[in-house]
Amino acid sequence: MSVREILKMGDARLLRVAEPVQAFDTPELHALIADMRDTMAAVNGAGLAAPQIGVNLQVVIFGSTARNPRYPDRPQVPPTLLINPVITPLGADEEEDWEGCLSVPGLRGVVPRWAHIRYTGWDEKGQPIDRTVAGFHARVVQHECDHLIGKLYPMRVRDFSRFGFTEVLFPEISAAEDD
Ligand code: NI
Numbered sequence: 001m002s003v004r005e006i007l008k009m010g011d012a013r014l015l016r017v018a019e020p021v022q023a024f025d026t027p028e029l030h031a032l033i034a035d036m037r038d039t040m041a042a043v044n045g046a047g048l049a050a051p052q053i054g055v056n057l058q059v060v061i062f063g064s065t066a067r068n069p070r071y072p073d074r075p076q077v078p079p080t081l082l083i084n085p086v087i088t089p090l091g092a093d094e095e096e097d098w099e100g101c102l103s104v105p106g107l108r109g110v111v112p113r114w115a116h117i118r119y120t121g122w123d124e125k126g127q128p129i130d131r132t133v134a135g136f137h138a139r140v141v142q143h144e145c146d147h148l149i150g151k152l153y154p155m156r157v158r159d160f161s162r163f164g165f166t167e168v169l170f171p172e173i174s175a176a177e178d179d
Contacts, residue, residue: 001034003042004053009104015150018051018058020084024126029059033081033124036061045102046077047140049147052103058084060144063137077137082129085121085145089114090132097136099143099153100166108170109163111156113142 007014021029032055040048040061047062063077093115100108117138120130133141143153157163166173 001031001038004035004039006039006043006048006052006102007054009101009152009154011103013054013056014051014103014147014152016051016056017150018049018056018148020058021122024083024122025124029124032057032059033061040102043102046074047144048102049144051147051150058148060085060141060148062140062144075136077140080129081123082119082121082141082144083123085119085141085148087114087142087145088118088120090116090118095135095139097139098162098169099139101143101153103147104152104154106165106167107154107163108166109154109157110159111139111143111153112158113139113156117141119145 023029032050035053036048036050036059039045039053046064047060050057050059059081061079061081063079091114094112095115096110096112098108099111115138116132116134118130118132119141120128122128146153146156154163
């Protein structure tokens, strides 16, 4: 398995609507997931969607059991692989918080997201996943699933006075973490 190149904003492949996975528990799917995990681990990402490595399928991974140096103060989210996800907002409450993206290196912005969601989907074996979550967990899921409909977080920013370079906004974040 291998660390793959992460596409950056401006690449048209990030703007596509991803196709649903049709067959579970296949060698091809397991290889894709292994590459996604290797790639996310190599860059300390909080999540990664298949389109970010140029694969136009509805597959996302997110979460971590270890403290993430890119988000040292954030609550932990269970490591999750999610296929063909569906998000349902629960109520109309929104929350704003800072986001970054491996496809938008060096920048952060404040993004409104649904505060409470239910999400469903499948794991790599085709077993169902059904969770009701809030806060940072809900945010991460919405960010990653946006990649499956060709949306990058800057497209969700409403107030561009709260969008800028990480090194300027958050100088305390390690210089080694560039996105
Ligand atoms: Ni992203």
